[in-house]
Amino acid sequence: MNGMSKVVGIDLGTTNSLVAYVKDGVPAVIRDRNGDGLVPSVVSVAADDTIYVGREAQRRLLTDAKRTVYSVKRFMGKGREDVQAETGHFPFRVTGEAGGVLRIGVGDREFTPPEISAFILRELKHRAEAFFAEEGDLDPEVDRAVITVPAYFNDAQRTATRDAGRIAGLEVLRIINEPTAASLAYGLDKRHTGIIAVYDLGGGTFDISILRVEDGVFQVLSTNGDTHLGGDDIDVLLMDIVLAEMSSPSYGGPYVGPRFSGAADGAAGPAPEVIQEVRKAVIQAKWDLSEREETDIVITRSGTAEAVPYETERYERHITRAEFEALIQPIVDRTLAPCRQALADAGLEPSQIDEVVLVGGSTRIPLVGRAVASLFGRTPHSEQNPDEVVALGAAVQADILVTGNREMLLLDVTPLSLGIETMGGVTSKIILRNSTIPATGSEMFTTAVDSQTAVDIHVLQGERELVADNRSLARFKLRGIPPMPAGMPRVQVQFQIDANGILSVTAREQRTDVEQTIEVKPSYGLTDEEVERMLVESFEHAEADFTARLLIEARNEAEAVIQATEKSLRAPDFAEIEKSELAAGERQRIESVAAGLRMVLTSSDRETIQKWTQALNDATQHLAEVMLNRSVNAALAGRNVDSV
Amino acid sequence: MSLPSSAPTMQACQSCGAGAPLDAHFCPQCTKILPLPRQADYFGFLGVPRKLNLDAADLERRFRSLSRQFHPDYFYNATPVERRASLERSSCLNDAYRTLRQPGARIEYLLKIEGLAPNGSGEAARQVPPALLEEVFALNEELAEIRDLREGGSAAGEWQGRLERARQPIEARRVEHEAQLQELAARWDAAVDRGATDGERRAVLDALRDRFLERNYIANLLAGIERELNS
Numbered sequence: 001m002n003g004m005s006k007v008v009g010i011d012l013g014t015t016n017s018l019v020a021y022v023k024d025g026v027p028a029v030i031r032d033r034n035g036d037g038l039v040p041s042v043v044s045v046a047a048d049d050t051i052y053v054g055r056e057a058q059r060r061l062l063t064d065a066k067r068t069v070y071s072v073k074r075f076m077g078k079g080r081e082d083v084q085a086e087t088g089h090f091p092f093r094v095t096g097e098a099g100g101v102l103r104i105g106v107g108d109r110e111f112t113p114p115e116i117s118a119f120i121l122r123e124l125k126h127r128a129e130a131f132f133a134e135e136g137d138l139d140p141e142v143d144r145a146v147i148t149v150p151a152y153f154n155d156a157q158r159t160a161t162r163d164a165g166r167i168a169g170l171e172v173l174r175i176i177n178e179p180t181a182a183s184l185a186y187g188l189d190k191r192h193t194g195i196i197a198v199y200d201l202g203g204g205t206f207d208i209s210i211l212r213v214e215d216g217v218f219q220v221l222s223t224n225g226d227t228h229l230g231g232d233d234i235d236v237l238l239m240d241i242v243l244a245e246m247s248s249p250s251y252g253g254p255y256v257g258p259r260f261s262g263a264a265d266g267a268a269g270p271a272p273e274v275i276q277e278v279r280k281a282v283i284q285a286k287w288d289l290s291e292r293e294e295t296d297i298v299i300t301r302s303g304t305a306e307a308v309p310y311e312t313e314r315y316e317r318h319i320t321r322a323e324f325e326a327l328i329q330p331i332v333d334r335t336l337a338p339c340r341q342a343l344a345d346a347g348l349e350p351s352q353i354d355e356v357v358l359v360g361g362s363t364r365i366p367l368v369g370r371a372v373a374s375l376f377g378r379t380p381h382s383e384q385n386p387d388e389v390v391a392l393g394a395a396v397q398a399d400i401l402v403t404g405n406r407e408m409l410l411l412d413v414t415p416l417s418l419g420i421e422t423m424g425g426v427t428s429k430i431i432l433r434n435s436t437i438p439a440t441g442s443e444m445f446t447t448a449v450d451s452q453t454a455v456d457i458h459v460l461q462g463e464r465e466l467v468a469d470n471r472s473l474a475r476f477k478l479r480g481i482p483p484m485p486a487g488m489p490r491v492q493v494q495f496q497i498d499a500n501g502i503l504s505v506t507a508r509e510q511r512t513d514v515e516q517t518i519e520v521k522p523s524y525g526l527t528d529e530e531v532e533r534m535l536v537e538s539f540e541h542a543e544a545d546f547t548a549r550l551l552i553e554a555r556n557e558a559e560a561v562i563q564a565t566e567k568s569l570r571a572p573d574f575a576e577i578e579k580s581e582l583a584a585g586e587r588q589r590i591e592s593v594a595a596g597l598r599m600v601l602t603s604s605d606r607e608t609i610q611k612w613t614q615a616l617n618d619a620t621q622h623l624a625e626v627m628l629n630r631s632v633n634a635a636l637a638g639r640n641v642d643s644v
Numbered sequence: 645m646s647l648p649s650s651a652p653t654m655q656a657c658q659s660c661g662a663g664a665p666l667d668a669h670f671c672p673q674c675t676k677i678l679p680l681p682r683q684a685d686y687f688g689f690l691g692v693p694r695k696l697n698l699d700a701a702d703l704e705r706r707f708r709s710l711s712r713q714f715h716p717d718y719f720y721n722a723t724p725v726e727r728r729a730s731l732e733r734s735s736c737l738n739d740a741y742r743t744l745r746q747p748g749a750r751i752e753y754l755l756k757i758e759g760l761a762p763n764g765s766g767e768a769a770r771q772v773p774p775a776l777l778e779e780v781f782a783l784n785e786e787l788a789e790i791r792d793l794r795e796g797g798s799a800a801g802e803w804q805g806r807l808e809r810a811r812q813p814i815e816a817r818r819v820e821h822e823a824q825l826q827e828l829a830a831r832w833d834a835a836v837d838r839g840a841t842d843g844e845r846r847a848v849l850d851a852l853r854d855r856f857l858e859r860n861y862i863a864n865l866l867a868g869i870e871r872e873l874n875s
Contacts, residue, residue, distance in 0.1 A: 173720065217708050401720045409712055411738075436738040438716065438731055498731065499716050 006137070007144040007173065007402050008128050009181070009394025012117060012161065014073040014204030014230060015361065017041050018388060019124040019145075020395035027185065027395040029388050030131045037388060039127065043119045044068040045106040048604055050552070053123040062280070065091035065272030067106050071232055072120075074204045075113040076164075077156035078102055079524050089236055091272035101524055114526065115534055117164035121147075122538075125168060144171045146398040148390050150205040151177035152225030152415045154461050155473050155503050156524040162502070163526050167534045173401050175500040178202070179209035180412050181393030182359040183218055185384060187408065194354035195221075197342075199372050199380065200390075201335060202360035204230040208339045210346045210353070219411040222345035222434045224338035231286075231362040234328050238282035241327075242297060243270065246278075246315050285319060290364045294320040325367045332371045339375055345434050356380040361387050411436050414497050416471075421458035425467045430495055433463065437497050445491040445507075451483040457493065459503070472523040478507050478516045491516060554606045558597055558613045565594050565620050568627060581626045593619045655681050658725050667691070669713065669733060677714065679725070680732035685757050686740035694757075695836055696750060696829035707741040751825070751856050754832075758845075760853050773858045779813060783865065786810040787872070811869045814862060821859040828852045 009027070011018045016038040020029045029037040036055075044057035045067050052060055061068045069092050075083060080094060080102040087094040093105030103110040125142050132140035147170075149161050158175050165172035179198035186196075193214050200207040207225040211218055247270075270278075281299045288295035299315040343350060356372060358380045363369065372380050384392075399405060413434045419427040420443060430441035445455050455478045462470030481489050490510040497503055507516035526534075568574065569590070578587055597612040654663045655678060662673035667688040671678055687694040690706050712718075714737055719730040743749045755761060772780050787810065793803045832848045834840075 174717075215708060217711060219708075397717075400717055404718055404721065406712065406718060409715055409717065411711060411715075435742060438735040439738050439742075440735045496731075496735065499734075 006128065006132055006140065006142045007146070007398045008124075008142055009391055009396070009398045010121065010124055010145050010147045011178070011181075011388075011391035011394060012073065012120065012147055012149075012164070013041055013390075014071050014202055014232065015041060016203070016387065017120050017124055018391035019128045020388075020391040021128065022395045022399035025399075027392040027399075029391055030128050032127065037391075039120065039123055040070075041072065041120050042068060042070045043072070043116050045109060045111075047107060049109075051119055053119050061091070061276040062273055065276045068092065069104055069106065069111075069116050071204055072104070072113050072116040074228065074232070075102055075104065076117065077154065077158070077160040077524050078113070082524075091276065101526060112526065112534070114160050114164040114167055114531075115538070117161070118167035118534070118538060121145075121164055121168035121170060125170060143169065144173050144398075144402075146174045146176055146394045146401065147172055148178045148181050148394045149175055150200075150202075150225060150227055151179050151207040151209050151220075151223040151412075152205070152227050153177075153501075154227075154416055154471055155501070156471070156522065157227065158501050159522070159525050162500070163531045163534075166531055167538050169535070169538070174397060175502070176394060176397050176410065177207070177209065177220075177223070177412055177501075178390045179207045179223070179359060180211070180218065180220055180410055181391075181397060182357060182384075182389045183209070183211055183213070184393035184396045184408060184410060185389045186357055186381070187213060187216075187218060195348065195352060197339075197353045197356045197376060198359055199335070199339070199356060199363065200225075200359040201362040201368060202230050203362070204228070204232050206230060206335050206338065208335070208342045210342050210348065216408045217411060218408065219436070220413045220434075221348075222342045223413055223415050224342040224345070225415070226334065226338060229331065229334055230360075233331050234286060234362070234365075235279060235282055237327055237331070238286065238297075238324075239275070239278050242278050242282060242299070242315065242317065243275070245317065246270075246299075286324070286365075289319070289321050289324045290366060292321070294318065321366075328365070328367065332365075332367055335368075336371065336375055339372075350376045353378070358382040359386050359389055412499070412501070413437060414439060414501055416461045417463055418473075418495060418497065418503065419460050419462075419470065421460060421467045426465060427460055427462070427467050427470055431497060435497075437501055438499050439497045441495045443493050443495075445478070445489075445493055446487050447481065447484070447489050448486055450486050452486065452489075453481045453483055454479045455481065455491065457505075459495070459505070473503065474520050474522045474525075476505055477519040477521075479519065480514065480516050481509055482512050482514060484511075551604060551606045551609075554609045554613070555601060558601055558609050558616075561613055561616050561620075562594055562597060562601075565590060565616060568620065568623060571627070573630075577623075577626060577630070582623065586622065590616075590619045590623065655679075658729075659723075669710070677719070677722075677726050677729045677733065679729045680736055684736055686736075686744055686753060689736060689740050690744065692744075693836060694754065695833040696747070696754065697833055698744060698750070700745065703741065703745060707737065710737050748856075751829070751852065755849065755853050755856065758849055760849050773854070773861055775854075776817070776858055776861060779817065780865070783810055783814060787869075790872070807869060807872060811866070814865055814869070818859070818862045818866065821855055821862060824855050825852070825859060828855060 006021065008030070009020045018029055018037050018039065020027050022028075031037045039054040040058045042054065042057040042061065044052040044060040044064065046052065046064070047067070057068055058070075061070065071090070074086075075094070079100060080096040083094060083102065094102055095105050095110065096102035101112050103112060104116060128142045129140045132142070145165060147161055147165055149158055153161070162172045162175055179200045182200065183196055183198050194212075196211045196213060198207070198209045198211065200209075205225065205227045206229040207223065209223040210221045212221055213219075277299055281297050285295050285297045297315075297317045297319060353376050356376045356378060358369065358372065363382065363386050369380060369382070396408070397410065400408060414431060414437050415433060417429045417433040418431040418441065419429040422428045428443075430443055431439050445457070447455065457476040457478065458467070459473045459476065460467060460470040461473050464470050478491060478493070481491060488511070491507055492510055493505060493507040495503060495505055505518055505520070507518060508514065509516060569587070593612070593616045597609075597616050600608050600612050603609065653666055655666055656662070657664055657671035657674060657676065658679055659676035660671060660674035662671055664671050664673075664678055666681055669678060670676065685694075690703065690710070692698055692703065692706070711734070714730055714733040716727065716730045716734055719727045722730070743753050786806070790803045790807050790810070828848060828851055832845075832852065835845050835848055
């Protein structure tokens with residue numbers, strides 16, 4: 001272990017993220033001091049550019065929502081036009097040019113989704129490094145990781161995830177699919193043989209994967225899903241109801257605005273912090289209803305910013321599990337068609353599935369468990385914590401990669417067919433969906449006019465006939481074709497999908513055996529140069545982040561000294577002390593230094609804060625000694641009495 | 645510029661320079677994984693004879709065993725040359741298994757490596773095979789009439805029966821073709837086993853190709869009728 005940098009498995013989730021590692025062959029989630037393994041996938045950028053990640057960022061959703069980003073995974077590998085319908089749900093701005101990578105606007109700064117994800121990854125990296133350091137590891141640095149993605153993520157979404165890792169300073173050893181990772185973690189307990197279905201309903205994505213497990217080989221037979229379906233959608237349904245009721249005249253709420261889901265940019269509506277307060281309350285209700293038959297959704301004004309634009313002191317609504325289930329039935333139903341398609345693609349009937357495994361926080365909802373049980377005709381497994389099992393599997397895969405442990409092998413598939421644009425806007429498929437990866441496909445190209453030296457190739461992913469209905473991955477330009485009469489060149493283009501599910505392309509002119517140069521323009525991805533630049537920027541910001549951390553520490557210390565001083569000045573015997581022990585004007589001096597420190601406390605000048613903190617320490621030193629002596633004397637006096 | 649007239653039978657190991665048989669996966673000298681030769685064929689790659697009746701369970705065992713030998717997961721700490729070779733061999737293995745596991749794809753692949761590419765996506769596949777001309781003509785006439793009935797608002801019961809009756813001779817043809825393909829496959833395998841002459845092999849392959857193209861054409865026809873029935 002020592003002398004080698006650590007490698008970890010990371011579940012970069014829509015709602016929560018986790019980091020895990022393998023010790024002596026057993027995977028474990030890395031937790032903070034309170035035993036908390038989950039890092040909420042929330043990033044908040046304060047007005048002074050301080051970056052908060054995790055629980056602190058989640059708290060800031062209630063005080064500074066517009067500067068706080070959550071569910072960024074829904075935006076990975078997307079263009080602005082892809083997410084138009086849902087940007088109204090989020091407190092932050094979604095911008096960017098049409099046909100390119102979207103940007104998330106926070107204050108006057110803009111971030112790409114991989115940059116936001118990189119903040120989360122860096123937090124996980126720090127968490128793991130702190131853990132290893134505490135364990136007494138000589139080299140606690142973590143610079144390599146396996147990161148999981150939904151099985152149904154396309155090439156652009158996978159590439160964006162890998163870019164996020166690079167920006168966070170991690171070498172991404174492998175991108176693996178979440179349901180497959182979960183099956184690895186399950187496979188550790190028992191020596192499974194048979195056919196397993198993994199049903200993974202998370203915060204923002206849904207996957208179904210069907211695997212055959214034999215001799216330690218976990219072979220995915222088929223996969224399907226929806227990268228825009230999860231617990232988030234359930235939250236929005238509940239929020240719609242609550243916000244509509246809160247604004248209705250019968251509730252007496254003066255806030256009247258467009259319904260939450262219809263809120264257009266700039267339209268009058270509830271403050272983002274209020275919406276987040278509602279979101280928090282409905283999520284709590286959702287959790288409650290997995291345990292109980294009924295609950296109350298309660299929203300009070302306390303805890304929100306003062307500028308709450310509604311005057312209802314308290315909103316309360318009773319909700320039963322039956323009501324909740326009727327509401328979310330359509331969402332649960334949407335998961336069934338992908339399940340049937342995956343079965344059909346694997347050539348299997350539901351009765352041929354030996355075991356069904358539930359993964360993802362949303363599978364805690366009893367209705368989800370019942371729907372899965374009735375589709376497959378058997379009770380699904382959920383022995384492992386559905387929030388943690390994916391990270392554990394990622395750690396197992398990371399261990400396989402670095403140790404060469406050959407006990408288990410994962411053979412995954414590409415979820416979507418890969419094709420190229422041909423005449424008339426039709427897609428010609430080159431690698432079919434559910435092909436085991438790595439996989440290759442090739443296509444012969446030629447020229448249309450004499451002496452043509454370049455050919456354009458448009459690569460797509462999806463199952464539809466027409467180019468317009470599929471996802472554009474990239475445009476490649478083949479250059480350097482030797483000049484020949486039209487139709488003579490035979491350029492063989494090889495498409496390679498690697499074990500990460502990510503595409504690369506090479507080309508060779510067969511008559512001359514000349515390798516062609518290829519210029520790639522990803523449709524919704526960052527170029528290598530952009531990723532490099534972001535990596536450099538992140539180092540610069542890491543410096544800023546470090547500075548911010550020092551500033552926070554200085555403020556905390558200053559506050560502690562102020563509090564201790566105030567406590568002394570308010571002590572019952574202070575008046576007596578001042579009269580008998582303190583010099584004339586000593587109290588006034590303490591008070592004025594404390595006031596001065598309070599004034600500089602909000603500045604971002606760390607040194608000034610530290611100077612004033614020191615000054616207050618100096619000013620109160622005599623007082624502190626006097627008080628210490630008095631308490632020691634009192635204690636001694638007490639003992640003397642006792643010992644007499 | 646000129647292509648080699650005879651295929652090479654040996655390859656060179658890029659790690660130690662020793663010679664290795666063309667269908668070896670690892671160098672017999674230094675045991676390092678070998679780069680994939682450009683002319684790898686799926687049968688040789690999986691270590692099975694170039695035959696059409698293959699044991700599915702045996703094929704799967706070979707696939708799993710070779711996966712455990714080649715997979716990029718096990719070459720993370722290897723040299724770039726070995727990593728490249730592992731990616732190439734794993735890809736080839738997956739492509740080979742996917743192709744040879746399906747009887748139809750297996751025939752198509754055999755025809756291709758034997759130089760009788762059916763040219764699946766080209767004009768040849770769209771043209772009516774001569775042997776089917778009469779039936780296709782009759783079927784198209786019947787389909788046109790049925791369509792008229794439907795568009796004229798006839799009850800589904802009236803035209804569905806006719807469509808089903810039109811389907812039957814085509815379905816019978818499909819069954820007939822499957823049987824013929826199986827028989828030809830057995831003949832091919834026997835020819836391989838007894839080391840038949842090129843001429844004999846070629847005759848079997850020609851017949852195989854014709855039946856195969858016809859079968860694909862019939863499958864498309866049936867799929868078309870299926871769509872009409874369900875629409």
